[in-house]
Amino acid sequence: xxxxLGLQVRGLDPGIEFVGGAEYKVTVPAGxxxxxxxxxxxEAVAGTGIKNAAAPTATTSGDTAIIVQTQPLSTDERAQVxxxxxxxxxxxxxALSQTEIVPIWGQEVAKRSATGLVVFLVLVVLFxxxxxxxxxxxxxxIVALAHDVIITVGVYAWSGFEVTPATVTGVLTILGFSxxxxxxxxxxxxxxxxxxxxxxxxxxxxxxxxxxxxxxxSINTSLVALIPVGAILYMGVTxxxxxxxxDLALALFVGMAAGAYSSIFIATPLVxxxxxxxxxxxxxxxxxxxxxxxxxDRYAQVPVFSExxxxxxxxxxxxxxxxxxxxxxxxxxxxxxxxRSPEGSAGAPVVRRTPSAGRGRTPAPSQAxxxxxxxxxxxxxxxxxxxxxxxx
Numbered sequence: 001x002x003x004x005l006g007l008q009v010r011g012l013d014p015g016i017e018f019v020g021g022a023e024y025k026v027t028v029p030a031g032x033x034x035x036x037x038x039x040x041x042x043e044a045v046a047g048t049g050i051k052n053a054a055a056p057t058a059t060t061s062g063d064t065a066i067i068v069q070t071q072p073l074s075t076d077e078r079a080q081v082x083x084x085x086x087x088x089x090x091x092x093x094x095a096l097s098q099t100e101i102v103p104i105w106g107q108e109v110a111k112r113s114a115t116g117l118v119v120f121l122v123l124v125v126l127f128x129x130x131x132x133x134x135x136x137x138x139x140x141x142i143v144a145l146a147h148d149v150i151i152t153v154g155v156y157a158w159s160g161f162e163v164t165p166a167t168v169t170g171v172l173t174i175l176g177f178s179x180x181x182x183x184x185x186x187x188x189x190x191x192x193x194x195x196x197x198x199x200x201x202x203x204x205x206x207x208x209x210x211x212x213x214x215x216x217x218s219i220n221t222s223l224v225a226l227i228p229v230g231a232i233l234y235m236g237v238t239x240x241x242x243x244x245x246x247d248l249a250l251a252l253f254v255g256m257a258a259g260a261y262s263s264i265f266i267a268t269p270l271v272x273x274x275x276x277x278x279x280x281x282x283x284x285x286x287x288x289x290x291x292x293x294x295x296x297d298r299y300a301q302v303p304v305f306s307e308x309x310x311x312x313x314x315x316x317x318x319x320x321x322x323x324x325x326x327x328x329x330x331x332x333x334x335x336x337x338x339x340r341s342p343e344g345s346a347g348a349p350v351v352r353r354t355p356s357a358g359r360g361r362t363p364a365p366s367q368a369x370x371x372x373x374x375x376x377x378x379x380x381x382x383x384x385x386x387x388x389x390x391x392x
Contacts, residue, residue, distance in 0.1 A: 003154020012153070015162040016069045017106035021052075022078055023099040024068040025061070028089055033060050037089065041068055044088040050077050057162070072100075106165070113168045120172075121145070124179060131183075132190055140270040141182050144262035148178045151258040152251055159250065166244040167251050174255025181221070181263040185214050189268060200292050202285040207272040211264055222260035229253045 016023060028037075042058035045068060052071035061067050068085060082096055121142060128138040152171055156163065188210035193203055201209070229252045236246030275281050 003151050003157075006154040006157035010157045010160070012157055013160060013162050015106070015164040015167075016101050017165055018110060018163065019071070019106070020102050021069055021071045022073045022081070023101055024070075024082065024085055025097045025099070026066045026068070026085055026089055026091060027064055027095045027097075028066060028091055030063045032089065033063050033066060035060060038066050041066060041085055041088050044084045045070065045081055048080055048084050050080065053077065053081055109165050109168060113172065116172065117175075120175060128183070128186070132186060134190075134271075136274045137186050137271055139274070140267045141179060141186075143270060144182055144259075144267040145175055145178055147262045147266055148174055148255055148258040152254045155254045156250070161247055161250055164244060164247045166248040170248045170251025170255065173252060174259060177225070177256055178259030178262060181218055181259055182267045185210060185218070185263050185268050186271070188214050189271065196284050197287070200288050202288050203275050203281045204272045204285075207268055211268050215264065218260055218264060222256060225256050226253060229256065 026041075038058040038060055042056050045053050045056045045058070050070075050073065052073055056068055056070045058066060058068045066089070068081075070081065073081065078098060082093070082098065086093055086096055124141060124145070125138040128141050129135050149171060152174060156167065161167070189207050192201075192206040192210045196203060196206060199206070229249055233246060233249035233253050236249050276285075
């Protein structure tokens with residue numbers, strides 16, 4: 001939100017390579033190459049009253065030069081700006097070199113960068129789709145990349161840094177870093193959800209487990225990469241004053257930090273949200289929740305007492321209701337006292353095992369009472385020993 005607001009409020013400041021202009025390089029003794037002298041030169045150029053030189057940039061370049069850049073100027077205006085620079089620093093006119101920069105080269109760089117970005121995004125979508133066999137992961141990866149680019153561009157807008165070719169190079173570099181971290185997390189998600197039906201986890205829980213398993217690795221990798229980039233950014237801003245170096249370092253620093261965040265908190269949750277809308281995943285999630293409920297309390301599905309429930313005097317006995325068999329009231333069949341049970345005892349009811357509840361299965365209703373098989377009273381064949389069979 002802050003990044004988008006920065007783009008709307010302040011906008012980007014294109015460098016001289018993209019809009020064209022005049023560049024002045026002044027060679028001075030090493031002791032005079034300081035940011036304070038650069039600020040004096042900038043104020044002197046802005047005080048000339050020239051419209052295109054009202055907001056110049058002045059930076060130090062190494063230990064021997066100060067660079068001043070302005071918008072395109074006419075011949076007379078360039079001479080006036082040169083006099084202001086030399087008089088402020090107290091150097092001879094021979095120590096000053098002027099360069100007129102046209103925006104053609106910068107426009108060509110921007111065009112080639114846009115083409116490379118589009119090709120890169122297309123290849124990313126195809127690669128992730130082919131590797132993971134899942135287009136939803138491609139969409140999540142593209143959303144994470146867009147997040148990283150917006151954050152980086154927004155920070156540039158708030159910082160006031162100029163957009164130079166080095167900035168474009170840094171933005172293209174962070175895309176690869178962000179994608180690498182995202183693919184690692186997605187690979188762990190695929191591993192955890194490969195046999196989802198055999199586990200007691202939902203898809204979202206398996207994805208969250210994958211994030212937890214790769215979280216420490218992602219943080220360590222990001223910190224190891226951010227420490228040297230942060231050192232380059234510090235030296236470029238405070239010591240060297242080199243525009244290209246600090247522009248590249250700022251893009252890399254912001255993009256790497258945003259890439260580590262997006263792969264964990266944006267890409268993976270987005271995949272879990274999109275996969276949760278699939279019917280197969282919803283069914284698998286319901287089974288996983290049912291298994292967990294059954295393991296937590298195996299007797300959670302025991303029916304509560306109701307007024308029309310049959311009453312049993314003792315376990316194993318037939319139900320009765322005020323002297324009248326409940327089987328007649330409910331339509332069930334009362335066991336015949338004279339019938340033989342499979343155990344050979346007369347009058348013993350045949351006990352059917354009740355299917356386990358809470359496992360996601362519904363037992364089919366019985367079509368007929370369980371009766372003794374007709375073959376129970378016949379003599380059953382016996383298997384003779386191998387010695388007797390050999391004699392025959």
